[in-house]
Amino acid sequence: MVENIVEMENIIKNFGLVHAVKTGNFNLRKGEIHSLIGENGAGKSTMMKLLYGMYPIDGGSIKVRGQLLENLTPKIAIENGIGMVHQEFMLVENLTVLENIILGFEPTKGSVIDFDLARKTVTKFIEQYGMNVQLNKKVHQISVGEAQRVEIIKILTRGAEVIILDEPTAVLTPQEADRLFEIMENLKNDGKSIIFISHKLNEVMKVSDRITVMRHGDYMGTVKKEDTSPSELAKMMIGREVFLDLKKEKATPGEVICQVKDLWTSGNKETSKVRGISFDVRAGEIVGLAGIDGNGQSELVEAITGLRKIEKGSVTLDGKDITNLSPKKIRENGMTHIPEDRNLRGLNRQLTIKDNLLASRIDDKKFKHHFLRKDSSILEESNNLIGEFDIRPTDPETLLSSLSGGNAQKIVVAREISTVGNLLVAAQPTRGVDIGAIESIRSIIQEQKKKGIGIILISADLEEIISLSDRIIVIHEGHISGKIDVKDANEENLGLLMMGGKDTSREGLNLEGLNE
Template identity: 50%
Template sequence: MDYVIEMLNIRKEFPGIIANDNITLQLKKGEIHALLGENGAGKSTLMNVLFGLYQPEKGEIRVNGSRVAITNPNIANDLGIGMVHQHFMLVDKFTVTENIILGKEPKSGGRIDIKKAEQEVREISEKYGLSVDPKAKIADISVGMQQRVEILKTLYRGADIIIFDEPTAVLTPQEINELIQIMKTLIKEGKSIILITHKLKEIMEVCHRVTVIRKGKGIGTVNVSETNPNELANLMVGREVSFKTEKKHSIPGESILEINELVVNDSRGVQAVRGLNLTVRAGEIVGLAGVDGNGQSELIESITGLRKAVSGSIKVNGKDILNLKPRKITESGIGHIPEDRHKHGLVLDYTIAENIVLQTYYQKPYSKGGFLNHKEIVKKAKKIIEEFDVRTPSEETKARSLSGGNQQKAIIGREVDRNPDLLIAAQPTRGLDVGAIEFIHKRLIEQRDQGKAVLLLSFELDEIMNVSDRIAVIFEGNVVAIVDPNQTSETELGLLMAGSKQKEAGEFGNV
């Protein structure tokens, strides 16, 4: 059997942890090979070894049968290996073209030939069906478009083997379908793909084989045609996983969050939220469904004090919190699991313990007379680490060192522990595995059952359908419909999200 990539018995250690323990992965030419595992199982570490970002303690890598030493990403690029990272490596202020050619700029007379570069970008994007505007600034394009730029970057450098690290974690359902088509096109053009993921639906739809790793160890490789989602989930987590969220019928109480005629501008000064009205009551989960870029991020940021609103009112327990400072807003009874855990959820170079008390460090018992009480902070951190199954060497570990899923569990633990009346959960399971998703959904429902109000923003339609008691559909900055998840379908929701009127969507949705 000819393999384009062979990673044989790879071992990678970090202080106090064996991230990859004797793992083997073999990629055939022209296949999409999934690398499946829980958050923190060692998937990204293994691929960072292949891409030259880490050096393994043991094992060998072969490319097209020849043993190689990949000591940095430039060598990986020279060997035809490209990587599309989960957190994009793009310069916001540069154009699409400038980002794609960065470090490999075509020169003419000692200067960068931007016209030639734009033409090359156009040609590659047309060949692979990756339509982008070469002149657009990264800051002005959607997340899905930014990902296309990342893919084009690898193709521009001549990659034949492309590693996708959790590529659908930040995409809308429509963008996921587009990405799947792009992957199929790349395979037809002779490329080979390693897909790091824990989304079983995508594996079943697009992959040929799947290698499962659990807690840093290789569990085995199976043909996708000979397995099913339940078996894969079991291999990944080591136990049975429930895909259906069990919950009692909700009995909502009084209104906790009342938003009236809210207007919020985006960062360019354009209206993103346009006279929006929404109510969330105690004891219910309201799901906010919409295609990315329809004002949902600006809405959440205005409720949590991260963005100034232009006009309207936001009341929590009857008190208007519009444009108060974030600290005042959190003190008024709001918990916030932010959409971007790195930007707004954690201080990555602080320890887990320090991150756990980010909103409460100035209160008793965590500080007294202006001095922090380290003992109490550690005690609280240990409690949350245990309760929310945060897998970390210790509470003194820096947040940066944890996997995305464990970072997310730490944030959710911190917010739930503060016992807020309103919990805002924006993309709470983004980039998480089935075991962690099941755990987080249970926690959101627990909050609801304790009489809390929960506002859930998610681009995962099955999550919205599964967890919400009511679904508010947002389109062009307005709530255009409120639907009952038990009386709608993904088709109807999709049509409403695309701007269809509720009556029309209902006719289509029930077909």
């Protein structure tokens, strides 16, 4: 029999009246990568926080190396060789990487910190697992992927044998994610055991040895990777078949709806973040904008939607010049916008569902009589939208702060789709939402296309770009590094273009290249 390093049996965890975990079962063998998957709110993060001692359990047992642990706290968990990399990194921005790693466990020489010894120890880990980090840089100067590696080193130096990674790839680019997977493999070969929390099935299939599925706080089963498939996992996760690979409607593009010409704009910190981008969007087609985060896509979207000043170039919508108009005017001209950051721009968490659903239309005659808001029609329209887009909870007076990611995003989508427009700018429409919501949001976008609306889709998820778009534009450092028809696109050639390289692997590829 294989040794189980962690055994969690019949775990129960309630938060007041909420049953976060009802039947939690999970065991981890030494030297395996074990994925824990489920929709948002399925209880997977809670399970791992229980293992790490962040909350007390209400029932069941946790054994580590056969030994029953009661009244677990993070301190006891660390002493038992359990380490956790949280979704939000716990790093001090103004300290260097090295200082962050040794923080709280500083080796001392007399009364001063022995940085030489610290550096030696840490370097050993870095080399052993092939982690590329710069010890002397301050944390705010390094990338997200690097910060994540720092977190991993941090828990390794504290003697972790069991490493919990809570949705580690949510913040990474595909390339960075691949690098993380390599490191995970190295750790595994060295005998460490890894718990990988995710809801991205393709990643789970790539890295795991075994997979445990949870749904609504219940244990749904543990399977070996060899014995399962993504569609079977998806079925276990949400209890029915899911179709993420929607049958793509053939595009019948009409006239040009939106024209972006030689657009230049600056970022918050850098000037010329977007440097001369031009493209067209026609009615009834989806143009996908791919690129690694921070290469100017966000700024481009802001410039098009009137939230950022355009320094040079122009944007026309339906034949009308909308360059540097106010967001309100641009909306009046028919542009709708799903912003990339739903907590910042997409939603107002302190308002109710109905206010969020109709915020862009408060001045419509339908919802306003002289100065007063028409509460009855506001309520009626909200109830319609809640029903149509299957938003839960269904009470329009609910405050938004109590909603899950998927339902919150549905509100953004509902608001933008219900506004009549001719161009939809959808930035990261499915970021951080569960698989059920991804499915419905994607099919909504497809429907819009069928209605003849032009769509610009910006996504960090290549799979999403490929499965939805008709044409793909890749952006690198503020330039267009390539335009590809979707039938020629795959993750490799897009990935290459995202890194700024030219794709030469395929002949006959339509590479229009840079605009200059």
